[in-house]
Amino acid sequence: MKIDPRGQRFSAALATIVLLVVLATGSWPVLAAQAVVFAIGVFFGLRHHPYGLIYSRFVRPRLSPPGELEDEAPPRFAQGVGLGFALVGVAGYSLGIEWLGITATAFALGAAFLNAVFGFCLGCEMFLIIKRVSPKKKEVHA
Structure with a gap:
């Protein structure tokens, strides 16, 4: 499936705001809610991503069509990376290991910020590197 890359930057901007709130408050329930968003x-x-639904309903209709579309797989992988950091952060905050919650949240924030502000999707780049270095499946001819 192809997606509008501007929607990814919009979603990253909203995630950046949420993750800043988490760092400011130390609220693991807010981070857990962000983890659910990543999981979706x-x-x-x-x-079906909640931030993507907001983008497609309220923002995209006000914009010109995108110059190009991109494959969904790399941003979807990036959501998985964000989910991983969010889950570690929730565990840290909820178990009283504050440094772990802060560190995991900060890593997720850094990645979201890079995408929102500069259009650089760190998780997407990880996906492409992993895909490049993974062994290729050999076709079996019957």
């Missing part, structure tokens, strides 16, 4: 993107696709 990973398991149900970016069409």
Whole structure:
């Protein structure tokens, strides 16, 4: 499936705001809610991602059509990376290991900020590197 890359930057901007709130408050329930948002993107696709739904309903209709579309797989993988950091952060905050919660949240924030401000999707780049270095499947001819 192809997606509008501007929607990913919009979603990253909203995630940046949420993650800043988490760092400012230390609220693991807010981080848990962000983890659910990431999980929806990973398991149900970016069409069902809550921030993507906001973008497609309220923002995209006010913009010109995108210059190009991109493959959904790399941003979906990036959502999985965000989910991983969010889950570690929730565990840290909820178990009283504050440094772990702060560190994991800060890593997720850094990645979201890079995408929101500069259009650089760190998780997407990880996906492409992993894909490049993974052994290729050999075709079996019957």
